[in-house]
Amino acid sequence: MGLPEVAAVEPSFKARNFPLVLVATAVLSMQMPILIAISALAGSYLAPHPMMVTVPLALQMFGNFLFATPISLFMGRYGRKSGILLGVLLSVVGALLCVYALISDRFIMLLAGHVLLGIASAAYTFMRFAAADSASPKWKPMAISLSLSMGLLSAILGPSLVGLVKDIGGVVPFVGSYLALAGVAVVGALPVLGLSLPPAPNAHRKGEGMLLSLRVLRRPAVWGATACAALSFGFMTMQMSPTPLSMEFCGFSVGQSSDVIRWHLVAMFGPSFVTGFIIRRLGTTPVMVLGLLMLAGAGVVGAMSVELWAFYVALILLGIGWNFGFIGASTRLVEVVSPQDAPLAQGANDAVVALVSAVCALSTGILFSTVGWAWLSLSAVPLLLGLALWLMVEGVRGRQEVFVTQ
Numbered sequence: 164m165g166l167p168e169v170a171a172v173e174p175s176f177k178a179r180n181f182p183l184v185l186v187a188t189a190v191l192s193m194q195m196p197i198l199i200a201i202s203a204l205a206g207s208y209l210a211p212h213p214m215m216v217t218v219p220l221a222l223q224m225f226g227n228f229l230f231a232t233p234i235s236l237f238m239g240r241y242g243r244k245s246g247i248l249l250g251v252l253l254s255v256v257g258a259l260l261c262v263y264a265l266i267s268d269r270f271i272m273l274l275a276g277h278v279l280l281g282i283a284s285a286a287y288t289f290m291r292f293a294a295a296d297s298a299s300p301k302w303k304p305m306a307i308s309l310s311l312s313m314g315l316l317s318a319i320l321g322p323s324l325v326g327l328v329k330d331i332g333g334v335v336p337f338v339g340s341y342l343a344l345a346g347v348a349v350v351g352a353l354p355v356l357g358l359s360l361p362p363a364p365n366a367h368r369k370g371e372g373m374l375l376s377l378r379v380l381r382r383p384a385v386w387g388a389t390a391c392a393a394l395s396f397g398f399m400t401m402q403m404s405p406t407p408l409s410m411e412f413c414g415f416s417v418g419q420s421s422d423v424i425r426w427h428l429v430a431m432f433g434p435s436f437v438t439g440f441i442i443r444r445l446g447t448t449p450v451m452v453l454g455l456l457m458l459a460g461a462g463v464v465g466a467m468s469v470e471l472w473a474f475y476v477a478l479i480l481l482g483i484g485w486n487f488g489f490i491g492a493s494t495r496l497v498e499v500v501s502p503q504d505a506p507l508a509q510g511a512n513d514a515v516v517a518l519v520s521a522v523c524a525l526s527t528g529i530l531f532s533t534v535g536w537a538w539l540s541l542s543a544v545p546l547l548l549g550l551a552l553w554l555m556v557e558g559v560r561g562r563q564e565v566f567v568t569q
Contacts, residue, residue, distance in 0.1 A: 180297035181306065183354040187247070188290045189313035190351035194254060194344060196321030198223065198280060201340045205261065208336060209270040219277040224524065226281025227288075228517035232510030234285050239506025243293045244358050250286025251355070253279045254348035261341040280344070288513050292505070295497045296360055304447070304494045305439030311490055312435030318428045383557055388495040389512045390550055391451045395488030396516050397523035398458050398543040402465060402481055403427060404527050406474065409536040413469045423474050430482025438490045447495045448554055454487030455551040462547070465540030477540070 202223065206216040238246035257279030264272035294310035295303045324343050331339025406427075407420040442450045461480035464473055492512075500508045530539040 180358055180360060181294065183357050184290060184294045184297055184306075184310060185313055187351050187354040187358075188287075188294070188310050189316045190347060190354075191247075191251075191287045191290065192314050192317035193321040193324065193347050193351075194280070194284060194287065196318050197324065197340060197344055197347070198277075201337050202277065205265065205273060205337045205341075209264065209268065209273050211270060215270075219273055221521070221525070222274050223277040223281035223284070224517060224521040226278040227285045228514055228521060230282040231285040231288070231514035231517055232507070234282070235289060235506045235510025235513065238289060243289060243296065243360050244355060246286050246289065247293070247355050248352060250283040251348045251352040253286070254283040255345045257283060258341045258345040258348070261344075262338050265335050265338050265341070276341075283348070285513065285517070289509065291493055292497065292509055293358070293360065295494075301443065302439075303497050304442040304490075307493050307497070308435045308437075308439030308442070308490050311486075312432055315429065315432030315435070318432065382499065384495065384499040385508055385512075387550075387554055387557060388451075388492040388499070389515050391455065391488050391495075391554065392492035392512060393516045393519040394543070394546060394550060395454060395458060395485050395492065397519040398462070398547065399431075399481055399485040400520050401523040401527050401530075401543065402461060402540055403478065404524065405531045405536065405539065406478060408531070409469070410474055412536075415471065415474075419471065420474075423478050426475060427478035427482045430479040431485055432482075434483055434486045435490065438486055439494075441487075442491060442494055447491050447498060450487050451491035451495065452551045452554050454484045454489070454491055455547045455554070457481075457484030458488060459544045459547040459551070460484070462540045462542075462544045466537040469536065 198220070202220040203216055206219045207213070210216045210218065234246055234250070237249065257276040260272055260276030260279065264270065264276060291307045291310045294306040298306035324347075328339035328343045331342060403424070406423060410420040410423065438450070457480050461477045461484055464480060465477040467473060496508060496512055497505075527539070530542060534542075
């Protein structure tokens with residue numbers, strides 16, 4: 164009697180969930196561009212020393228890294244909906260802590276607020292897997308791809324929202340921006356409340372079952388996908404963040420560097436409308452390899468020239484390469500991991516991505532100030548090419564262990 168019930172419910176939740184996931188992703192993803200715009204500025208307002216202005220952002224990234232796996236395991240036991248709503252709660256509390264910190268001039272409270280916001284960001288990154296849960300096996304790549312395309316909307320609306328609310332706090336700066344973060348979280352929770360996702364895969368799983376899941380982390384297909392996602396995110400962060408500074412040193416205006424970043428963001432998220440279809444046609448591994456090669460090409464072009472065209476080409480290649488590499492890796496992880504092992508594998512994947520991104524972000528300033536833009540651009544090219552070659556060699560063996568969820 165259980166099987167007919169599942170058959171009756173499954174088409175229902177798949178039909179209604181995907182639009183809700185897209186709306187929730189578009190709204191909740193606005194947290195990141197808002198935080199990028201204000202975190203260092205708020206840090207400079209409260210930090211006791213200029214060297215500490217980026218500590219809030221660093222702790223936010225650390226919170227993301229440290230709690231990605233626990234959040235994923237929580238979702239595995241209590242469901243993605245509960246995990247995402249937990250992220251919403253942490254966003255609201257973290258944003259209000261930051262407001263209190265600004266009003267009371269307490270730097271330590273600002274740090275605590277950003278840690279909570281980092282944990283919330285970890286919860287939101289699993290929205291792409293919620294999109295995959297809402298699709299049939301052959302449509303999972305398109306579901307992941309389209310959910311990430313919502314980042315383009317967030318990248319446009321997030322900074323605009325900061326401009327609209329920046330004066331709400333009166334003489335205390337950034338209060339309006341953090342209140343906007345809390346409001347965004349509440350609005351984003353509304354479509355999440357309407358989700359009707361499949362049951363949590365590990366709701367009744369014993370502790371020894373979770374220990375058996377550790378075996379999945381030893382599989383080459385799993386850590387190959389994780390390496391691709393982490394390296395794609397890390398190198399994108401490393402080359403993107405110093406671009407405005409490098410362009411300033413080369414005599415370009417703020418308007419020109421802003422336009423280069425704008426097209427980079429378009430290249431990051433715009434292809435998501437078709438990346439899933441490309442994966443379905445070519446396969447996951449070729450798209451991952453193509454992404455890594457584009458990222459390597461971005462590094463080579465960046466090192467070749469400091470003319471305006473080179474910055475445009477490098478940052479556009481960087482965006483498309485990130486898109487193919489990260490979406491391809493996320494899709495690969497869904498393909499090769501069973502639902503019972505997915506919480507651990509996906510959590511470990513996102514934790515590694517967050518750690519590599521944090522290390523790359525911290526090392527960018529050191530590399531840029533010591534070896535310069537050209538060598539910074541080339542720094543990860545050997546790793547990108549090496550991983551691309553490994554993925555091509557392992558492609559045939561990897562396909563033999565694909566586990567497509569039904």
